[in-house]
Amino acid sequence: MEKPICSRVLELCFSMMYDTHCHPYLAKEKSQNLILENFFWSGWEYLNCIAVDIQSSRVSIDLSKKYSGVQAVIWIHPTHCLEYKWALEKTIEDLELLYKTHSQHIVAIGECWLDYHWLQSLSEKYALPKQEIITIQKEFFKAQINLAKKLKLPIVIHNRNASEDVFLLLQESWFKNFVFHCFSEGYDFAMKLINFAPECKLWFWGIVTFNSALKIQEAAAKIPLKNILVETDSPYLTPAPHRGKQENEPLYVRHVLDKIIDLRDESPEEIEREIFENSKKLFTKK
Numbered sequence: 001m002e003k004p005i006c007s008r009v010l011e012l013c014f015s016m017m018y019d020t021h022c023h024p025y026l027a028k029e030k031s032q033n034l035i036l037e038n039f040f041w042s043g044w045e046y047l048n049c050i051a052v053d054i055q056s057s058r059v060s061i062d063l064s065k066k067y068s069g070v071q072a073v074i075w076i077h078p079t080h081c082l083e084y085k086w087a088l089e090k091t092i093e094d095l096e097l098l099y100k101t102h103s104q105h106i107v108a109i110g111e112c113w114l115d116y117h118w119l120q121s122l123s124e125k126y127a128l129p130k131q132e133i134i135t136i137q138k139e140f141f142k143a144q145i146n147l148a149k150k151l152k153l154p155i156v157i158h159n160r161n162a163s164e165d166v167f168l169l170l171q172e173s174w175f176k177n178f179v180f181h182c183f184s185e186g187y188d189f190a191m192k193l194i195n196f197a198p199e200c201k202l203w204f205w206g207i208v209t210f211n212s213a214l215k216i217q218e219a220a221a222k223i224p225l226k227n228i229l230v231e232t233d234s235p236y237l238t239p240a241p242h243r244g245k246q247e248n249e250p251l252y253v254r255h256v257l258d259k260i261i262d263l264r265d266e267s268p269e270e271i272e273r274e275i276f277e278n279s280k281k282l283f284t285k286k
């Protein structure tokens with residue numbers, strides 16, 4: 001279907017597009033370089049390349065050196081943290097050293113998770129009781145908060161089926177400099193986070209474009225604009241209208257932004273400008 005004229009005019013007038021969370025190195029259908037060139041040649045300015053382990057932390061930093069619009073975010077995914085469980089201190093030291101060596105390219109720590117969705121399969125894979133896996137994930141989560149405090153960086157949180165535990169850890173640590181990735185809760189939980197940390201950011205992603213995502217859409221429509229960021233989490237979770245047809249890529253952050261514009265009362269220009277400024281203020285160093 002043809003795009004509305006206002007949307008096409010906006011695309012021509014602005015290059016204020018920031019995909020604040022993607023993994024181009026995990027793409028299968030297109031090369032990492034083609035994905036990044038598609039994004040930057042379309043006139044968009046920035047993306048955050050999010051790591052899932054030490055190796056992809058290095059990949060993110062290398063991409064940041066190659067492309068001026070790429071910012072790196074370093075950390076270990078919880079399904080990987082079990083592989084590092086005997087070496088938490090050493091892992092933190094490695095990440096800190098990585099930051100000190102490449103600080104101009106690294107803008108946050110993450111993504112760090114409490115992920116209770118995969119507990120059963122992780123328990124089978126690593127032959128550990130579920131409770132022990134939860135304990136390890138929480139140790140990594142707290143270590144991440146401490147490292148972020150020390151380096152004065154925001155953290156990127158991924159919560160899956162663990163909202164209340166994430167909130168408790170943030171409260172216990174009294175840590176408010178966070179972004180909540182793949183926000184999948186409703187308005188009430190969004191406001192609980194914002195009341196605790198008025199400057200925190202919630203990341204809206206492809207799912208907000210799905211007709212069934214009513215509670216996420218309600219949160220996107222009603223929370224303060226200053227708390228909203230947009231992301232793709234590509235190559236996963238392609239937004240409508242490409243859902244089910246193509247692998248997701250940073251360029252499709254446009255569809256997430258268009259949906260936020262549809263849902264809210266402010267003008268498209270104000271929404272686009274403020275979301276871009278929110279992202280830039282939090283992340284850019286270059």
Ligand SMILES: [Zn+2]
Nearest residue numbers: 021050111233
């Ligand atoms: Zn991700």
